[in-house]
Amino acid sequence: MSLFRKILTPIVITSTALLTACATPDTFTTQVNAFNNWPTDTKGKLYAFSNDVSQNLEQKSYADLIAKEMWRTGLMQTNNIKKAHYLVNFNASTETREKIVQEYYEEPMFVPTFGFGFSNFGYGYPGWGWGNNFYSGVGISYTPRVAQYPIQISRHTLALEIKNNKTGNPVYQAKAIADSQNASLTQVMPYLAVSVFDNFPGSNGGTRHIEFDIDKSREQQTPVKYIPE
Known part of the structure; x- marks a missing residue:
């Protein structure tokens, strides 16, 4: 085995959040787009999930992760859709993509x-x-020495919408994306759920990248943002 370090550098990068492996620390990055028309009188009002997750344990676990972050909105959860002032809808998905990478060998x-x-x-x-x-x-x-080859990646996406239950008008829409070679949607979802509410409600449009510290997240069993020293 070579004693020289290998460096993997992507040469085709779409507008995604990438799984970034660093020597110290390990980090995981998501990409977020959000738009809002957030009312000023929402504190203490009720929300409910419009998704029926009662018969799907995986989807229910995702709803629980989102509910854990909904405190940022000032809304309170109810299971009665008719009583809810706002409805929350989400879609979590994964698709396989191909990315071309360059491999640089530092061997002379x-x-x-x-x-x-x-x-x-x-x-x-x-x-x-x-x-x-x-x-x-x-x-x-x-x-x-440079080598190019394709790799298969999984693109994990969480799209979330909050709308007024009476008018049907959306008041918040956000999408978080993360790419990974080996992490499953279940493993990535806690980071996506935190990402869609990061800096809530935030500004309209634009793309933000949120970097998480993997080691600290494992220690604390919750997503922890990476803070450069």
């Missing part, structure tokens, strides 16, 4: 170089003359 590859030329040619008055020196050289140059 030495390539010989050759060169030659003439020097010291000239003339003068009243006399003239010329002379030349022939020179040549052989050198060694470093050439990095």
Whole structure:
């Protein structure tokens, strides 16, 4: 096995949140887009999920993760849709995609170089003359080794909408995306749920990237943002 470190660098990157592996610490990044027309009188009002998750334990676990973050909105949960002032709808999904990466090997590859030329040619008055020196050289140059190949990634997405139950008008819409080579949707969902409510309600439009500290998140058993030292 080579003692030299390998560096994986993506050369085709769509507008996604990427799983970023670092030496210290390990981090996980999500990408979020959000839009809002958030009312000023929502504190203490009720919300309910419009998704029927009663017969799907996986979807219910996702609803629980979202409900855990709904405190940021000031709304309180009810199971009675008719009593709810706002309805929350979400869709969690995964699709497989292909990404091309470049692999740089830091092993030295030495390539010989050759060169030659003439020097010291000239003339003068009243006399003239010329002379030349022939020179040549052989050198060694470093050439990095690069390989390109496709990899399969899973793109995990959580799309969430909160709308007025009376008028049907949306007051908040957000989408969080994360790409990973090996993490499942179930593993990524806690980070997506936190991401769609990050800096709630925030500004309209734009793309934000949220970086999480994997080690601290595991220790505290909840998503923890990465703070550079």
